[in-house]
Amino acid sequence: MYLYSLLAAMLVIFLIFLVPKRLKVWVATGVVSLVAVAAIAVAVMAFCDMKLDAVEFTTTLFGAESFAIDKLTALMLVIISVASVATVLYSRGYVAGYLERFSSAHISIHYTALVTLVVSMMLVVMSSGGFSFLFSWELMTIASFILILFEAERQDVRRAALNYLVMMHIGFIFLVAGFVLLYNVTGSANFEAIQDYFHLEAPLPLFVILFIGFGMKAGLFPMHIWLPEAHPAAPSHVSAIMSGVMIKTGVYGIIRLMQAVEDGSLLYSVGLIILISGAVTGLWGVILAAMQNDIKRMLAYSSIENVGVILIGLGIAAVGHAAGSPIVGMCGMCGALLHMVNHSLFKTMLFFSAGNIYSKMHTTAMNEMGGLAKHMPITAIMMLFATVAICALPPLNGFVSELLIYIGMFNGVGSGHEVLYSVTGIIALSLIGGFVVLAFTKLYGVVFLGSPRSHHVAECTEVDNQRIVAMAIPAAFILMIGLMPQFVIHPIALVAEAVTGTDPTLASIHFGSSLETLSYIGIAFVAVVALLYVLKRRAQRKRVVTEGPTWGCGFTALNTRMQYTGESFSEGLESIGRPLMKDTVDGRAVDKGEIFPAPHRYRIKHSDKVDSLLGRWWVQMMHRINEYVMRLRTGRVNNYITFALVFLVVVLVLTLFGVL
Amino acid sequence: MLIKLLNTLLMVVVALSITGVINRTRALLAGRRGTRFLQHIYNVRLLLRKGSVYSTTTTALFRIAPCVYLGAALMAFLFIPIANLEPLLSFHGDIILVAYLLAFSRLALILAAMDTGSSFEGMGAAREALYGALVEPALMIGLATLALFCGDSSFAEIFSEGQVLDVNLTIVLLLVAYIFVIIMFIEGGRVPVDDPKTHLELTMIHEVMCLDYSGIDLAMIQMAGWLKNAIFAIIAANAVSAVFCFHWGFAAPLAILGAGISVGVVESLRARNKLSRNITYILTLSALSALVLLVGFLLMQDIQI
Structure with missing residues (x-):
């Protein structure tokens, strides 16, 4: 029934072409909202254990295929629905700035692709047959490709989009190879058949092939290089849905793979692969995120880091199950699943904020901003909120999921079985946690605080209310998960049960009370801070409070260009991050010997070493073959x-x- | 309940006296008469009565940040037990909450420093962010080592009574204590990582971040500093007392004297690191803590090396 509503939505979206330019967004909003409401209804039914019949049908193209909704699918549907409604609401204000410039067909194609992306993501998580899965997967790639191409007159956008398309198809080839292999051996390309395959043949090759295929979408190291290229090129709401939700379909695929692995030595190796790739991805992502000087590139790297965190959780879960301790498994799995939800919420908010800034400043270079908080106060508050959430600080939602992963790892250490795995995870996660604070204080501090670095800042104004509302939707969920985690953990534990087969009551026994206490402590923390502030204000009423310029340490000719820039903020990290990066310098820095420096132009870009490594290798090989x-x-x-x-x-x- | 109150009271005493011991030790080693034991408290009381000057560059964030800084430190403070006493708050997994609350307080101060638009404060903020990031693994692995011995992830459980620890683990526990003392140096902005008495803003880390704070805000930041010091001092003292005599009557004075005297002695005897060496210094600490955990694990498994 729900599936048919999706198909109906696919037919209705062509209405977008018929209505006038300004109304197109409303058609898209209507369709996406309907689909989302239906999806959430279906998801709630799945969580309440209501019987949902799998839809089976035979097509000439794929043979007998089926669509089914289990609890993991339901969770993904919720993630997709919330983020896509926020995205489509946000898109009105963002696209409004382009309505004059772009033709009616251009806008129509954009919205059609947006709705197609939402629908195809839902189809991806619902299809249990391999070939319909691959079809929806490809549809998703093409829809997102068209979305990236929104500002197609910019050359960097075209390059990034093409790069994205090529990378996605390399991943797609791996997936096709994996599913064909599966079909050859077992006679079925269903996800359930993977389990049979693992019994029949050597399981690791298939696992690795599919892992690479899904990893390409998820942005695993070293296949992450499309993210920092595609996100700055795409419009912000597209970056938001791609980064917040679409890369999660890759993680979803990895979870489905894990589901097929039964306890035993295979689960150990799978857990190890996932854990190590998660740790490497997370650390690589976060160090490069901290080094970036472009808001959207930085957010893209932060998405890579968050996928790393999710994979650390999944890896710990697999290792825990393999070692026969379901508690560790439960904690890791719940943490990873919750982090998927969390990341989709705060990353959408962050990209929306970046979009607000871009639509006013017409650039995403951090070092041209500064002091934006005074001109865009609501965006500043929203961004601060999302920053605290993504830094995994209590009392917001990011902390809850990282807490669960940590509890799992500390349990692993405490029980003395999986000590080395857990310690690897703890080291990686704690370093990631520390560097995230560095990366986001840099982003927030340089963009919103201090004094303006260019005159464009003074012309910025707050964005329209609809965009604020679109940002408030994820914010509400962030607050709910952060302050009332004990209610959220129940459905998450049900999903974890569906994936790993552990008893969900284990979750409530093991960390239900912790989360309840955490909820009170979170509220108490907010209350303490508020109380301190009120007391301070009351005390200051009787004192002399004056304002003056910032203390210049005796120097009186301060100007705004002397402020710390993004580049100088992360200078200390450079000695650690240098082996991971390739710097391209434009202009020349002031030399130490120059006593009276002349005006200099200096621009540095830190690009990924893997990027140039893969790129150069690829180009050279093509050249040689061509010869x-x-x-x-x-x-x-x-x-x-x-x-x-x-x-x-x-x-x-x-x-x-x-x-x- | 009475035990919890006793614990909190003792914690406050520890927090208030560490700075006094540091100052007395420094004065003694330098051959000065030095200030009164409670001078730092009088100083803060004076600050609390003063007015404030705010920079015109700053936003509301600058005024809220000290409250977050103190509030987060205060919440973290309430989870720490002194040896066998019970802390006021506790739940399964609170060691992670404490680590992240401290991270939150760091974030608040870094953002406040960036809010002033001063290059000096930006410098301090960048350094604080980097060192804070690098010290995080040391802190987490130090806590994991304690969790390894006691099989739990809440302070109250780790340090609860009845944890009879093998005599083999003495060296490991002493090293854990050492790690936490060094973390206290780093987080508290002490020599050899940072020098609170330095005169040049260019070389400051923690102090330069609060250059634009005055009056009540500065008092709040200083109080939060005491609380943070006390948290690490008490964890270190608990680890030591787990070897000898696990009793609060032993651990509380040890926290005051051990932390106070070690900071005082180190500050009197050695100079601050060159700033570029700090990264190596902190990473070495993280490596050491990983090594300690490994040794502890091998000892727990009764593997003879």
Whole structure:
């Protein structure tokens, strides 16, 4: 029934082409909201254990395929629905700035792709048959490709979009290979068949192939390089839904893979692979995030880091189950699943804030901003809220999920079984936690605080109310999960049960009371801070409170260009981060010997070492292949006839020997 | 309940006296008469009565930040037990909450420093953020080592009575105590990482971040500093007392004297690190804590090396 409503939505979206420019967004909003409400209704039914019949149908293309909704799918549907409603609401204000410039068809295509992306993501998480899964997966890639191309007149946008398309298809090839292999061995390409395959054949090759395929979407190291290219190019609401939700479909695939692995030595190796790739991805992402000087590139790297955190949780869960301690498994799984939800919420908010800034400043370079909080106060508050949430600080939601992962790891250490795995996780997660604070204080401090670094800042004004409302939707969920985690953990534990088969009551026994206490402590913390502030204000009423310039340490000719920039803020980290980066410098820095420095232009960009490594390797190989191929192109007809003859002879010989 | 109140009271005493012991030790080693034992408290009382000057560059965040800084430190403070006493608040997993509350207080002060738009304060903020990030693994692994011995992740459980620890683990526990004392140096902005008495803003870390604070705000920041010091001093003292005599009557004085004297002696005897060496210094501490955990694990498994 729900599936048909999705298909109906796919038909209705062509209405977008018929209505006037300004109304297109409302058609998209209507369709997405309807689909989202239906999805949430279905998800609630799935959580309440109501019987949802799997839809099975046979098509000439894929054979018999089915769509089913289990609890993991339901969780994903909720994530997709919330973020997509916020995104489509946000898009009105953002796209309004382009209505003059772009043709009606351009806007229509954008919104059609947006609705298609939402629908295809829902189809991805619902399809249990491999081929319909691959079809929806491809639909999702193409829809997001079109969305990235919104500002197609910019050359960097076209390059980033093409890069994205190529990378996604490399991943897609791995997925196709994996599912075809699966189909060949078991006779079915369903997700359930993976389990049979693991019994029949050596499981690790298939696992690795599919892991790479899903990892490409999720942005695992070293396949993360499309993220920092695609996000700055895409419009902010598209970045929000891609980063907040779409990369989670990759994680979803990895969870489905884990689900197919039964307890035993295989689960150990799977857990180890996931844990190590999570730790590497997380650390790589966070260090590069801290080094970036572009808001959206930085947020993209932070998404990579968060996928790393989710994978650390999943890895700990797998290792815990393999070692026979369901508590560790439960904590890791619940933490990872909750972090998926959490990241989709605060990352949407952060990208929306970045969009607000971009639509006013027309740039995402941090070092041209400063003091924006005075001109865009609501955006500043929202961004601060999301910053605290993503830094995993209590009492907001990021802390709850990291707490669960940590409890799992500390349990692993305490029980003395999985000490080395857990310690690896603790080291990685604590370093990530510390660097996230560095990265986001840099972002927030340089963009919103201090004094303006360029005159454009003074012209900024607050954005329209609809965009604020769109940001308030994730904010409300962040607050709810942060302050009342004990209610949220119940459905999450049900999903964890569906994935790992552990008893969900274990969750409430083991950390239900912790989360309840945490909820009171979170409220108490807010109350203490508020009380301190009120007391301070009361005390100050009787004292002399004056205002003056910032203390310049005796120097009186201060100007705003002397402020700490983003680059100088992360300078200390550079000695650690240098092996991971390749710097491109434009201009020249002031030399130590210059006593009276002349005006200098200096711009530095920290790009990923993996990026240039992969890129260079790829280009060189293409060049070499081209050289060989070009030798054959002589331009003489007699040579070409010889080639044809050689080809026929080779075919003949091969046939004679029975090779063909 | 009475035990909880006793614990909190003792904690407050510890927090208030550590700075006094530090000052007395420094004076004694330098051959000065030095200030009164309670001078730092009088100083803060004076600040609390003063008015404030705020920079025109700042936003409301600058005025709220000290409250968050103190509030977060205060919440973290309430989770710490002294040896076998019960803390006021406790739940399963609170060691992580304490670590993250301290991170929150750090974030508040860093943002406040960035809010002034001063390059000096930006400098301090950048350093604080980096050192805070690097010290996090040391803190977490130090806590994990304690969790390894006691099989739990709440302070109250880890340090509860009845934890009879093997005599083999003496060295490990002493090293854990050492790690927490060094973390106290780093988080408290003490020599060898930072020098609170330095005259040059360029070389300051913690002090330079509060350059624009005055009056009540500065008092709040200083009080939060005492609380943070007390948290690490007491964890270190608890680890030591787990070896010898696990009793609050032993641990509380040890926290005051041990932390106070060690800071005083180190500040009197050695100079501050070159700033570029601090990264290595802190990372070495993290590596040491990982090593300690490993040794502890091997000892727990009765693996003879």
